[in-house]
Amino acid sequence: xxxxxxxxxxxxxxxxxxxxLLRAATAAGRTCWGYNRSAPGVAAARTSGFDVSDxxxxxxxxxxxxxxxxxxxxxxxxxxxxxxxxAEYAPGCALTDVVSVKAPVAAAVRRYGLDARYVGGHxxxxxxxxxxxxxxxxxxxxAAWAVGVDPGTDADVWTRVTRLALDCGAVAVPxxxxxxxxxxxxxxxxPHVLAEALAxxxxxxxxxxxxxxxxxxxxxxxxxxxxxDLVRAICEPNSEALLAVLDETLTALGEARxxxxxxxxxxxxxxxxxxxxxxxxxxxxxxITDVFPGAAGWLEKLQEAGxxxxxxxxxxxxxxxxxxxxxPARPGPGSPRRNRRDQR
Amino acid sequence: xxxxxxxxxxxxxxxxxxxxLLRAATAAGRTCWGYNRSAPGVAAARTSGFDVSDxxxxxxxxxxxxxxxxxxxxxxxxxxxxxxxxAEYAPGCALTDVVSVKAPVAAAVRRYGLDARYVGGHxxxxxxxxxxxxxxxxxxxxAAWAVGVDPGTDADVWTRVTRLALDCGAVAVPxxxxxxxxxxxxxxxxPHVLAEALAxxxxxxxxxxxxxxxxxxxxxxxxxxxxxDLVRAICEPNSEALLAVLDETLTALGEARxxxxxxxxxxxxxxxxxxxxxxxxxxxxxxITDVFPGAAGWLEKLQEAGxxxxxxxxxxxxxxxxxxxxxPARPGPGSPRRNRRDQR
Numbered sequence: 293x294x295x296x297x298x299x300x301x302x303x304x305x306x307x308x309x310x311x312x313l314l315r316a317a318t319a320a321g322r323t324c325w326g327y328n329r330s331a332p333g334v335a336a337a338r339t340s341g342f343d344v345s346d347x348x349x350x351x352x353x354x355x356x357x358x359x360x361x362x363x364x365x366x367x368x369x370x371x372x373x374x375x376x377x378x379a380e381y382a383p384g385c386a387l388t389d390v391v392s393v394k395a396p397v398a399a400a401v402r403r404y405g406l407d408a409r410y411v412g413g414h415x416x417x418x419x420x421x422x423x424x425x426x427x428x429x430x431x432x433x434x435a436a437w438a439v440g441v442d443p444g445t446d447a448d449v450w451t452r453v454t455r456l457a458l459d460c461g462a463v464a465v466p467x468x469x470x471x472x473x474x475x476x477x478x479x480x481x482x483p484h485v486l487a488e489a490l491a492x493x494x495x496x497x498x499x500x501x502x503x504x505x506x507x508x509x510x511x512x513x514x515x516x517x518x519x520x521d522l523v524r525a526i527c528e529p530n531s532e533a534l535l536a537v538l539d540e541t542l543t544a545l546g547e548a549r550x551x552x553x554x555x556x557x558x559x560x561x562x563x564x565x566x567x568x569x570x571x572x573x574x575x576x577x578x579x580i581t582d583v584f585p586g587a588a589g590w591l592e593k594l595q596e597a598g599x600x601x602x603x604x605x606x607x608x609x610x611x612x613x614x615x616x617x618x619x620p621a622r623p624g625p626g627s628p629r630r631n632r633r634d635q636r
Numbered sequence: 637x638x639x640x641x642x643x644x645x646x647x648x649x650x651x652x653x654x655x656x657l658l659r660a661a662t663a664a665g666r667t668c669w670g671y672n673r674s675a676p677g678v679a680a681a682r683t684s685g686f687d688v689s690d691x692x693x694x695x696x697x698x699x700x701x702x703x704x705x706x707x708x709x710x711x712x713x714x715x716x717x718x719x720x721x722x723a724e725y726a727p728g729c730a731l732t733d734v735v736s737v738k739a740p741v742a743a744a745v746r747r748y749g750l751d752a753r754y755v756g757g758h759x760x761x762x763x764x765x766x767x768x769x770x771x772x773x774x775x776x777x778x779a780a781w782a783v784g785v786d787p788g789t790d791a792d793v794w795t796r797v798t799r800l801a802l803d804c805g806a807v808a809v810p811x812x813x814x815x816x817x818x819x820x821x822x823x824x825x826x827p828h829v830l831a832e833a834l835a836x837x838x839x840x841x842x843x844x845x846x847x848x849x850x851x852x853x854x855x856x857x858x859x860x861x862x863x864x865d866l867v868r869a870i871c872e873p874n875s876e877a878l879l880a881v882l883d884e885t886l887t888a889l890g891e892a893r894x895x896x897x898x899x900x901x902x903x904x905x906x907x908x909x910x911x912x913x914x915x916x917x918x919x920x921x922x923x924i925t926d927v928f929p930g931a932a933g934w935l936e937k938l939q940e941a942g943x944x945x946x947x948x949x950x951x952x953x954x955x956x957x958x959x960x961x962x963x964p965a966r967p968g969p970g971s972p973r974r975n976r977r978d979q980r
Contacts (some may be wrong), residue, residue: 465844485905488902490826491913492909501807505916506817509829511858514855536712549882564835565860568835571846
């Protein structure tokens with residue numbers, strides 16, 4: 293297998309996101325296998341024809357042999373156990389994840405000495421459903437897939453992770469871990485918190501209120517149908533960014549409350565909210581075409597482009613005279629990195 | 637035309653709700669005509685083959701001649717002008733409305749001396765669109781349609797309004813004005829306020845955040861796409877009930893904030909929110925079958941049934957020996973009620 297032929301994919305966790313990824317990447321022609329901790333989860337995936345096992349060590353040894361890209365696709369609370377095993381059985385593999393926060397995963401990856409070959413990822417897709425039965429090869433079609441561009445990012449691993457996102461039908465959004473976490477606090481974690489609070493307020497109105505509820509309540513509370521543990525696993529690791537935007541929103545709601553009380557007016561809130569929704573509805577992705585992984589300043593350029601709404605829809609190909617020097621292939625099994633987990 | 641043949645319908649306002657009502661009732665075989673204040677609105681409805689005019693006096697005189705049920709289908713700020721004209725040209729007609737709040741409309745109806753023949757209504761349907769181009773004969777199919785059961789409600793008018801709701805494909809939910817307004821504050825007006833605040837929080841994250849936004853943000857902000865003036869016309873007249881539930885929600889969000897800050901936990905909010913959403917998803921309508929308009933205690937029975945999630949899917953038919961005495965037909969043009977508007 294050459295450095296340009298990174299098709300093998302090892303997915304740890306075959307729930308909604310990991311399982312859908314396994315389906316999508318397989319459909320794209322890649323060689324994929326996976327791990328799931330539960331026997332029923334393994335059985336469900338195998339019944340669907342996928343190569344999934346509950347033997348984590350064996351799954352990871354195969355990844356090391358095949359130079360596979362490993363994808364951590366478990367909720368944040370289970371990430372450490374996965375990293376522990378990766379550091380033991382496949383420390384040299386290229387590594388990514390699809391966890392809903394990026395800075396806490398990056399910190400954990402550093403603690404296990406796996407950061408040199410790690411580039412975080414986060415496909416912005418999902419449903420209120422979970423488990424293998426909810427998986428869908430088309431889940432990521434057209435979705436944004438955040439791909440890390442923090443300082444020190446390895447161009448080879450970045451290319452592999454971006455290729456995975458594109459193979460799954462998504463567009464890649466370059467973003468640093470902390471910027472990602474602040475952004476998803478606004479557009480994913482706050483929506484969950486508000487949906488829970490709205491559901492509670494509606495149910496307090498009893499059968500009458502719930503019987504009168506129509507589209508605005510149905511849509512506004514949809515994600516409150518997500519399993520509480522999963523919502524917690526998504527939101528709680530991002531508590532710092534979530535608290536900041538929650539406080540901002542409590543202030544905005546408090547101002548609206550005062551305006552409604554004093555002047556019977558929601559003029560400011562409705563004008564700002566409508567303008568914001570219009571901006572969302574009319575926002576257009578634009579394609580990043582002139583940044584080449586490994587070239588001078590490539591990470592800064594991608595960070596800037598991502599901030600401005602740029603996405604990658606295919607891997608950029610540098611002009612022949614301008615090919616960046618990619619970092620050497622993965623270190624061998626005896627490399628020093630393998631032992632860094634002993635320092636954690 | 638006999639008292640049992642109330643098919644004629646006069647709709648004042650042919651926007652999303654009034655126009656859809658005109659379409660639905662016409663499709664149900666009823667004789668319908670309407671009024672719209674704007675020439676383009678009239679032209680659009682006429683082009684679609686509907687009998688709509690901008691001559692309010694003529695439209696209402698025709699209603700008086702035909703003993704039509706008049707439906708006020710304008711936003712709250714325009715209700716007074718409609719009632720003023722009704723009191724002048726058709727004060728004896730049965731009267732309902734489809735406005736988003738009920739107590740303020742009932743109060744205005746009383747001021748114009750039109751309360752004896754008024755029963756409020758509110759179909760729980762809509763989209764973020766507005767105007768004739770958004771109208772749809774199927775808009776009310778399966779929807780809940782609140783029908784007033786306040787003390788003193790006229791059984792004949794109540795029957796007419798309930799029949800209209802059923803003709804449009806909705807189910808009728810019996811509810812008093814104040815209970816309606818408190819319920820919709822929870823399941824319609826609060827969702828609008830939270831959607832506006834969420835949209836603002838998302839847009840403050842810039843192109844990056846909006847580019848990463850997926851289903852939870854899209855659904856949670858959908859109704860922020862509604863025209864700000866329409867949101868204000870819906871929410872502001874219900875400010876008292878909305879303030880109460882907004883304060884309740886600010887308290888709940890504040891508690892969640894403290895829990896997230898002190899214990900990095902959203903356990904309480906997510907458990908309560910998920911249970912509430914489950915209750916909403918599993919709530920089932922049950923049919924009210926044993927309450928006959930005009931019979932002893934009928935309003936109290938309907939109030940109680942509505943509180944418990946009961947709906948009417950067809951007009952109840954009393955046993956032959958138990959037929960209620962309906963109130964006499966409408967007073968003639970010279971009745972005292974006609975002149976009550978002079979007292980306002």
